[in-house]
Amino acid sequence: MILIVAEHNNTVLNNATLHVIEAAKKLQLPIHVLVAGSKCTDVVSAAQECAGVRKVLIADNDAYAHQLAENVAKLIYQLSTEYSYILAPATCFGKDILPRVAALLDVEQISDITDIINQQTFVRPIYAGNAYATVTTSLSKNVITVRATSFPLCGSQDKCDTQAIDINIPASNTEFISINSTDTGKLPDLNSAKIVVAGGRGISSKDKFTLIQQLAEQLHAAIGASRAAVDAGFVPNDLQIGQTGKVVAPDLYIAIGISGAIQHIAGMKDSKVIVAINRDPDAPIFDIADYGLVADLFDAVPELIASLSKAERLISSE
Amino acid sequence: MRCLVAVKQVIDPYVHIRINKEQTAVIQENVKMAMNPFDEIAMEAALQFKEQGIISEVIAVSIGAPGVQETLRQALARGADKAIMVMSEKSYNPLSIAKVLAKISKQQEVDLVLMGKQAIDNDCNQTGQMLAALLDWPQATFVSKLQLESTSLIATREVDGGLETLKCKIPAVVTTDLRLNEPRVISLPNIMQAKKKPLTEISIEDMGLELNNQIATTTIQPPPKRKAGVKLNSVTELVDKLRNEAKII
Ligand SMILES: Cc1cc2nc3c(=O)[nH]c(=O)nc-3n(C[C@H](O)[C@H](O)[C@H](O)COP(=O)(O)OP(=O)(O)OC[C@H]3O[C@@H](n4cnc5c(N)ncnc54)[C@H](O)[C@@H]3O)c2cc1C
Numbered sequence: 001m002i003l004i005v006a007e008h009n010n011t012v013l014n015n016a017t018l019h020v021i022e023a024a025k026k027l028q029l030p031i032h033v034l035v036a037g038s039k040c041t042d043v044v045s046a047a048q049e050c051a052g053v054r055k056v057l058i059a060d061n062d063a064y065a066h067q068l069a070e071n072v073a074k075l076i077y078q079l080s081t082e083y084s085y086i087l088a089p090a091t092c093f094g095k096d097i098l099p100r101v102a103a104l105l106d107v108e109q110i111s112d113i114t115d116i117i118n119q120q121t122f123v124r125p126i127y128a129g130n131a132y133a134t135v136t137t138s139l140s141k142n143v144i145t146v147r148a149t150s151f152p153l154c155g156s157q158d159k160c161d162t163q164a165i166d167i168n169i170p171a172s173n174t175e176f177i178s179i180n181s182t183d184t185g186k187l188p189d190l191n192s193a194k195i196v197v198a199g200g201r202g203i204s205s206k207d208k209f210t211l212i213q214q215l216a217e218q219l220h221a222a223i224g225a226s227r228a229a230v231d232a233g234f235v236p237n238d239l240q241i242g243q244t245g246k247v248v249a250p251d252l253y254i255a256i257g258i259s260g261a262i263q264h265i266a267g268m269k270d271s272k273v274i275v276a277i278n279r280d281p282d283a284p285i286f287d288i289a290d291y292g293l294v295a296d297l298f299d300a301v302p303e304l305i306a307s308l309s310k311a312e313r314l315i316s317s318e
Numbered sequence: 319m320r321c322l323v324a325v326k327q328v329i330d331p332y333v334h335i336r337i338n339k340e341q342t343a344v345i346q347e348n349v350k351m352a353m354n355p356f357d358e359i360a361m362e363a364a365l366q367f368k369e370q371g372i373i374s375e376v377i378a379v380s381i382g383a384p385g386v387q388e389t390l391r392q393a394l395a396r397g398a399d400k401a402i403m404v405m406s407e408k409s410y411n412p413l414s415i416a417k418v419l420a421k422i423s424k425q426q427e428v429d430l431v432l433m434g435k436q437a438i439d440n441d442c443n444q445t446g447q448m449l450a451a452l453l454d455w456p457q458a459t460f461v462s463k464l465q466l467e468s469t470s471l472i473a474t475r476e477v478d479g480g481l482e483t484l485k486c487k488i489p490a491v492v493t494t495d496l497r498l499n500e501p502r503v504i505s506l507p508n509i510m511q512a513k514k515k516p517l518t519e520i521s522i523e524d525m526g527l528e529l530n531n532q533i534a535t536t537t538i539q540p541p542p543k544r545k546a547g548v549k550l551n552s553v554t555e556l557v558d559k560l561r562n563e564a565k566i567i
């Protein structure tokens with residue numbers, strides 16, 4: 001059987017989990033989802049409705065309120081006996097917890113898989129996606145994190161059964177202090193947005209990043225950034241895309257003032273359509289862009305915003 | 319407080335990797351190597367705490383073929399007090415590395431292990447978390463801000479939703495993210511001085527651990543190539559293409 005660890009904030013089930021559920025179907029084994037949290041009934045309901053899920057295990061306890069790795073890993077370890085696969089999304093959440101589970105079980109972990117060939121064989125990117133390794137396991141217990149963007153979302157079903165879990169874990173040595181969340185306002189979430197508008201060092205200042213904001217609003221897109229833009233303080237850290245940031249694969253990715261370093265490309269090269277706006281005709285980003293525009297962004301972006309809003313006015317006056 | 323910093327030698331992040339003909343490995347011979355960038359940051363953090371008088375001794379450790387000695391010499395040149403080189407011709411997966419680090423952490427009686435959140439070659443992002451589990455210590459991963467006190471640490475972590483702050487009792491394992499600090503530049507006198515610092519060698523077979531890889535890499539292939547696109551001449555053309563060709567806006 002398969003156990004999938006749900007990512008959530010006690011209120012909303014993160015979409016990444018829905019991609020993992022869809023991926024798990026390739027293993028052709030019954031799927032259970034674990035919701036470990038505190039006062040997380042909405043999350044449980046959402047998980048029950050994910051197509052393919054046989055049962056939702058509920059560990060509702062203050063100890064899991066902030067999903068501290070120490071606590072959740074101990075819980076999963078105790079639940080693990082009947083499962084041959086333990087899966088979680090390869091997000092900060094899954095990356096934090098699952099290796100800890102693997103070590104408790106004394107098994108290796110397969111990180112960030114992008115394909116499932118069969119029950120023993122998986123594909124995963126290495127070297128910032130510059131190579132793909134096919135790995136095989138002979139383990140009877142497999143601990144795996146899944147790259148959400150490589151698998152579709154699961155559909156919905158009538159609610160499946162639940163089971164309350166009552167496991168006491170020892171007091172933890174970690175205390176949650178606070179979370180400082182970035183407010184995306186009315187813009188969609190970076191992980192699930194259909195369009196991403198990303199800005200790099202070329203934007204040159206935090207103030208000028210409002211250009212990216214305006215274009216994103218126009219397209220109802222999420223905002224992303226290169227590491228250089230985050231390091232310079234133009235935007236918060238959770239907007240970083242790349243090898244060491246988020247991996248996204250929207251229908252449209254617009255890279256503005258981004259050179260296209262391999263570490264950045266690692267996080268966006270699976271986007272359906274890539275647009276690059278850069279004044280340097282030799283910038284490596286053009287090697288992977290479907291549509292490239294060699295231009296000064298301070299001319300091109302305002303023009304793009306104007307032309308999109310003009311089109312909008314035309315449509316609404318029709 | 320004694321601190322262990324795990325450093326890994328990897329192919330330089332700005333080198334374009336090549337895959338061998340048999341498609342079984344990434345070519346390592348005659349390629350520029352470097353200390354994993356995340357480990358440089360872990361080392362820098364340890365050194366800063368030492369300069370503040372919070373950490374008394376910084377021990378660098380690396381596991382690998384004899385070539386990793388170079389990376390350890392670099393760690394010593396940065397300011398580590400001593401180095402331990404665990405020699406291994408065979409390349410081990412993260413769980414085995416974590417077991418070696420757990421053993422050394424106990425032998426050296428360290429209170430804190432600092433290491434990079436991931437190595438930029440296999441991108442596994444596992445070893446620190448596994449080490450914390452093996453030692454039954456708390457963990458703070460992907461850390462971009464760190465405050466050390468005598469019995470605890472306060473760490474700010476870069477997570478998907480923003481910044482999370484945790485308090486962990488010491489001993490603990492901390493894995494570092496890129497924005498924790500700017501690693502220092504090594505000066506020539508420091509390189510000379512580092513030659514006199516102690517570097518102990520031990521063979522992995524002599525660690526008294528049973529290590530084996532449970533997961534095998536069978537093939538390594540290049541990523542699917544995106545086909546080259548077109549360069550456009552104007553914003554008008556771009557809007558037209560997106561609307562009428564890609565049909566995406
Ligand atoms: C271990 C490691 C991990 C890393 N992880 C990541 C990661 O996850 N994500 C990431 O993004 N990077 C990562 N990096 C950094 C990466 O190597 C690059 O340094 C970074 O992506 C560069 O960001 P940039 O393209 O915004 O800046 P630059 O490379 O400086 O490019 C700026 C671009 O803007 C263009 N430009 C400037 N002004 C204008 C203008 N007026 N109009 C049009 N174009 C203009 C320039 O031509 C240039 O191409 C990592 C590096 C290391 C070593």
